[in-house]
Amino acid sequence: MHSKNHALTGLMAALAFVALAGAEPLQREARAEPAPAATPTGATPAPAAPDAKAKGKKSHEENGIVALVNDLPITSYELKQRMNLVFVTTKVPDNPEIKKKIREQVIEQLETEILQRQEAQKNDITISAVEVDKYMQGILDDNHMTKEQLTEVLAKGGVNIATFRAQLAAQILWQKAVQEHYAGRVNISPEAVDAEMARIREGINKAHFSVSEIFLAVDNPDLDEKVKKKVEDLATQIKGGSPFAEVARQFSQSPSAAQGGDIGTVYDGQLAPELNTALTKMTTGEMSTPIRSIGGYYILALRQRFEPSNATIEDIQPAQRELPATVSLGRLLLRLPPKPAPDYLTKVNEIAKQIQMAVSQAPSGCELAQKIPASAPGVLYMPLGPTRVADLNAEARNALQKTEIGGAAEPFRSDAGIEIFVRCEQKIAKKIAFKIPTREQVENQLFSEQISALARRYQRDLRRNANIEVR
Known part of the structure; x- marks a missing residue:
């Protein structure tokens, strides 16, 4: 029961393309500065050759050991690469304060991965390059990217694709x-599925929630405050614009991290009381504050709230709503060079559509819109405030007429570039009635819940028995 929403992840990739393919030429045009000599697409000018002393110093720093896990080292190079990957994928600001916070989290994640690889090796579990390629291709497909584009985005952030x-x-x-460790121990019987289906039918008139999570374990009560501080830092990063799914993928200690934190759909009363209480108070698109629950701290993101199946839902299409005379607006502009190449124009139009989708799905469209230029220098955001619709041109009026309250209008081209108008009023949450899932979905959910709990216990035991030295 994994209802994935890749809009924000796709937007991250799109903005990376804007920054790589469009920002610099457009910035040079705006400053009226001469462009540097042409270089092949994707090429990076070669740095000046370092002298032997500098080269030796760099080599020493990159090969330094920052931690030992059961006598296996984590090198400075591995740490730097992984930190760069975090900055590229989560869009966390790259400054000394953030680096200090991220460093500890990344070292812990690398420690955990070494323990996991050692455990796999001990049990003769291997992985082929083909398996990794297939998994990576799924991510590329979700983000509408090619491997070459991903390699270029990563390289721009100083990350080798091998990382x-x-x-x-x-x-x-x-x-x-x-899966191998618990093979045969997690058996979802037809009777268990029947019982869960019966409980779902009993709760059909309860609210249901599609939820994503970030989980950090508290393996030792003495570490409670330390873990709490870490999870608070993650929440701050997400509020600052980092995509929830990418932060979950990088730092969550739940198996759901592989799905960007997606745990599927739960009903009112299914989760632990403290988690359930938070969910019932949240609206679609909202994120919780850190919550202390069984085993550690959670951050929840409510992707979609489903009303009880017996709820009366009024379905009013956007076009049926009359556009008020004055609307609070924001304006996004994707600047274009004077004569853009057809391929470039097509790509920018695709990116504009992804931006429109992400802004429309955000809890506050204008809040997200104003953060976009930080990730894509080729994009401008202008807060227009209360604006008379009659003062706008025909294209803008037509686009806004089809736009929901709080949403982003269809992109259109003007003399300035590609424009997207955003309605900044308080968004009206759509109400959707809950529908009973299939038996297969229920079985998958039960399996996921059981295997997640066992995996957390497995990982906790590995860390407790490990010899870890941080330098």
């Missing part, structure tokens, strides 16, 4: 290790 592949391989190995 990304290594992280994916660790996730796949751990999933295999967990």
Whole structure:
């Protein structure tokens, strides 16, 4: 029961393309500065050759050991690469304060991955390059990217694609290790599915929630405050614009991290009381504050709230709503060079559509819209405030007429570039009635719940028995 929403992840990839393909030429045009000599597409000018002393110093720093896990080292190079990957994928600001916070989290994640790989090796569990390629291709497809584009985006952030592949391989190995370790112990019988289906039918007139999670375990009560601080830092990063799914993928200690934190759909009363209480108070698109629950701290994201099946839902189409005379607006502009190449224009139009989708799905469209230029220098955001619709041109009026309250209008081209108008009023949450899932979905959900609990216990035991030294 994994209802995935890849809009924000796709937007991250799109903005990376804007920054790579469009930002610099457009910035040079705006400053009226001469462009540098042409270089092949995707090429990076070669740095000046370092002298032997500098080269030796760099080599020493990159090969330094920052931690030992059962006598296996984590090198400075591995740490730097993984931190760069975090900055590229989560869009966390790259400054000394954030680096200090991220460093500890990344070291802990690398420690865990070594333990997981050791456990897989001990049980003769292997992974092939083909498996990693297939898993990576799924991510590329979700983000509408090619491998070449991903390689270029990563390289721009100082990340070798081998680092990304290594992280994916660790996730796949751990999933295999967990499945093999508990093979035969997690058996979802037809009777269990029948019982769960009966409970779902009994709760059909309850609210249901499609939820994503970030989980950090508290393995030792003495570490409670330390873990709490870590999870609070993650919440701050997400509020600052980092995609929830990418932060979950990088830092969550639940198996759901591989799905960007997606745990499927639960009904009112199904989760632990403290988690359930938070969910019932949330609206679609909202994120919780850190919650202390069984085993550690959680951050929940409510992707969609489903009303009880007997609820009366009024379905009013956007076009049926009369556009008020004055609307609070924001304006996004994807700047274009004077004579854009057809392929470039097509790609920018695709990106504009992805931006429109992500902004429309965000809890507050204008809040997300104003953060976009930080990730894509080729995009401008202008807060227009209360605006008379009659003062807009025909294209803008027509686009806004079809736009829901709080949503983003269809992109259109003007003399300035590609424009997207955003309605900044308080968004009206759509109400959707709950529908009973299939038996297969229920069986998958039961399996996921059981295997997740066992995997957390498995990982906790590995860390408790490990010899870890951080330098």
